[in-house]
Amino acid sequence: MRVLIVTTGSRGDVAPYLGLGRHLADHGHQVAIAAHDTFEEMVRETNLEWRRIPGDPNALIAGSLQRQVPGKPLPTMSDFLDGVADGIVDAAGQGTDVMVTCLGQAPVSLLVADALGVPSLGAYLIPSIPTDQFALPRATWSGAGHRADGRRMMSGARRHYIDVLPRLARRLGLASSAVDGIWERWLGDNGWPICLGYSPSVVPRPSDWPSNVEVTGYWWPPVPADWAPDPVLVEFLEAGPEPVFVGFGSMVVDDGDRLGPLVAEAVSTAGVRAVVQAGWAGLAVAGDNILSIGSVPHEWLLPRTCAAVHHAGAGTTGAVLRAGVPAVPVPVTADQPYWAQLVHELGSATAPMPYGQLTSQGLARAITEALSLDHARVDELARSVKADDGAGQVLSRINALVQDGPY
Incomplete structure (x- = not known):
């Protein structure tokens, strides 16, 4: 089965997905990692296929910190996501039976998977499903409660995709209404499967999360087979x-x-x-x-x-x-x-x-x-x-997806 893992961001954002991908490959799947040019060598060192996503995460991070990198223009989030969306379409078009996506690119990956008619799964590194039991990362307290604050924060992130997703839907030949259900699935609603790659001993799973959201444990980056310390x-x-x-x-x-x-x-x-x-x-x-x-x-x-x-x-x-x-x-x-x-x-x-x-x-x-x-x-x-078997739990969920077909 051809599994495409979509991951963008910093080195720390990408590395866990290499561990996840290596585990899936070791258990019989053909795995490709869609990531920025910066990580091509890192992906190939793990003997996984690399598929290119354009964009410079270094410059984007510098821009978010308001720090100019000499000789590198600071990209806007909209421009960055436009390029990423095109890259995900191209990567998926090279042969994909299942899509696994990081949090930031889940809206784009969902739309692409829908267009291809293949099952997809969210694989997130942080708790990002609103809950009454704790505040999500980056959520600010408004007095309305943790769940409301979490939904407000996640909904606010939609602004980055306002122009990106409709343009992408047109490219994929989808009706504009195809975008409408993306947001609820991004938040874990409507049964879309989401695996969270951290330990339940660090952040226990809230009892009010839907059953399709699973805390698996960490996905450990692999050590390249030919690596040796200096x-x-x-x-x-x-x-x-x-x-x-x-x-x-x-x-x-x-x-x-x-x-x-x-x-x-x-x-x-x-x-x-x-x-x-x-x-x-x-x-x-x-x-x-x-x-x-x-x-x-x-x-x-x-x-x-x-x-x-x-x-x-x-x-x-x-x-x-x-x-x-x-x-x-x-x-x-x-x-x-x-x-x-x-x-x-x-x-x-x-x-x-x-x-x-x-x-x-x-x-x-x-x-x-x-x-x-x-x-x-x-x-x-x-x-x-x-003691957690994080990658193993994701493997089980993917195998179930393959049997059940597209969500």
Whole structure:
């Protein structure tokens, strides 16, 4: 069965879908990943087919943070989504029996799947189905209740698609009314299957969600078969106490010049060693007890550290929980404040330190505090997260979809 997985955004947004895709492929499905050019190599390293979606996620993230990347114009969301929609149509047209889609592109993917007459499934990295039991990420309190606030927030996101979906429906030869039912399915209504890729031990499934919405557990990015750690990294790890991991992923684009000295001073003040990952910030930190590195699988590196300073993206948060190391969350934008506050309340992280308020002294204090957290609680969460079979549950849902036909 030919499964197309649609994913856009940052590296952390894409990586879990590679783990999901690899699991599906290992169980007999032909899997293609539709993603931006930036991730072509990353997809091919996992021996999955890559299908191109145009657009520069680096520039889009920079624009959302109001930070210009030299030599790159800041795209509008409408222009970005127009290109993405065309890319999804082209990707699906290369042969697709089932479509699996991330949250941001679910409206587009649903319309394309409807046009092709193939079943589809939502695969989201965050809790995004309105509930009375807690506030959704990014939802603001209006006094009307969590469910109403969640629906209001999700409905507000429709504005990005107001022009995109009708134009896409015309291209696909669909009636304009085909767009009407997309929004309810996006929110989990009308029985459209949605799998949420985080652990129920982190965010328990609310009892008021419909039965078609399932919390599966995390989808772990695969380690490429031919990957091996740099001997310099291995030597550094073996040369002293476990270091602190520092990485901000794809969020702080081209902000390495400011971050480097700040991180170096914090590490020195805290009296620890550190492994600092460059990410899209271009972060490079020099020091006797600091090693700057490029991309290294979290599954391999994080268990060899004593704590993790990170931006609290959904994927990195899950990886740190799985590794059983305490965290210092430094949220930047989007759903990151949600995860940062949540892991703090779970006892596995210090209080969130928003990126805009980051100082060397504050970071040094937070690192020291993280090292004194209750390790029994951190270990307990790690065991729970590892026990989930997230990708396996999605596989079961897809196999059922294939038998039942289009929704």
